[in-house]
Amino acid sequence: DAEITQSPRHKITETGRQVTLACHQTWNHNNMFWYRQDLGHGLRLIHYSYGVQDTNKGEVSDGYSVSRSNTEDLPLTLESAASSQTSVYFCASSERTSGSYEQYFGPGTRLTVT
Amino acid sequence: AQSVAQPEDQVNVAEGNPLTVKCTYSVSGNPYLFWYVQYPNRGLQFLLKYITGDNLVKGSYGFEAEFNKSQTSFHLKKPSALVSDSALYFCAVRGLNAGNMLTFGGGTRLMVKP
Numbered sequence: 001d002a003e004i005t006q007s008p009r010h011k012i013t014e015t016g017r018q019v020t021l022a023c024h025q026t027w028n029h030n031n032m033f034w035y036r037q038d039l040g041h042g043l044r045l046i047h048y049s050y051g052v053q054d055t056n057k058g059e060v061s062d063g064y065s066v067s068r069s070n071t072e073d074l075p076l077t078l079e080s081a082a083s084s085q086t087s088v089y090f091c092a093s094s095e096r097t098s099g100s101y102e103q104y105f106g107p108g109t110r111l112t113v114t
Numbered sequence: 115a116q117s118v119a120q121p122e123d124q125v126n127v128a129e130g131n132p133l134t135v136k137c138t139y140s141v142s143g144n145p146y147l148f149w150y151v152q153y154p155n156r157g158l159q160f161l162l163k164y165i166t167g168d169n170l171v172k173g174s175y176g177f178e179a180e181f182n183k184s185q186t187s188f189h190l191k192k193p194s195a196l197v198s199d200s201a202l203y204f205c206a207v208r209g210l211n212a213g214n215m216l217t218f219g220g221g222t223r224l225m226v227k228p
Binding site for chain 1: 146148150155156157158159160163165204208213214215216218219220221
């Protein structure tokens with residue numbers, strides 16, 4: 001069955017370190033998204049991609065970057081981790097041409113920045 | 115800009131009673147509306163969607179939602195709640211010119227007590 005996987009599931013890092021969170025989907029979807037989930041804020045969009053070599057900033061993109069070198073993967077990089085980036089991160093994907101727009105989510109990565 | 119409001123942080127209901135989780139939205143054009151459920155330490159799971167047609171949409175696990183254009187609402191309902199329905203529920207919307215992006219509400223925690 002098709003799925004989205006995220007790794008690691010849990011990560012503890014120190015302030016100032018670079019961190020990369022992996023997202024891999026086997027749906028063959030063109031659209032991929034990164035969100036963060038925080039109490040009181042729901043889900044907020046960080047970056048998204050509509051295809052290979054395409055990346056776009058979302059609502060809360062400062063301090064984050066993504067790259068899309070193939071259809072399956074959209075890694076999220078925290079350039080210099082800050083305590084404010086302690087959160088749960090979700091990756092999602094959706095079809096480009098179906099016209100239905102529902103997104104399918106990975107299991108999440110819990111990141112703690114100390 | 116598009117937005118979603120879930121006015122209740124938490125909804126409490128007794129097992130066997132009907133449940134309603136509220137959602138109102140603001141978009142340009144005709145909305146695409148979605149409900150997702152999140153169980154502890156899991157990603158979001160798609161429940162149901164409204165694109166066009168019948169205002170009452172049926173989805174997974176016995177849930178349904180009613181689209182009301184005049185009240186710009188899309189409330190989630192279930193005739194008889196189960197303890198296993200206890201989870202976090204998110205409403206999401208896509209409006210005109212939003213591309214493939216969804217905007218999520220802040221989430222409502224549903225607690226079903228035996």
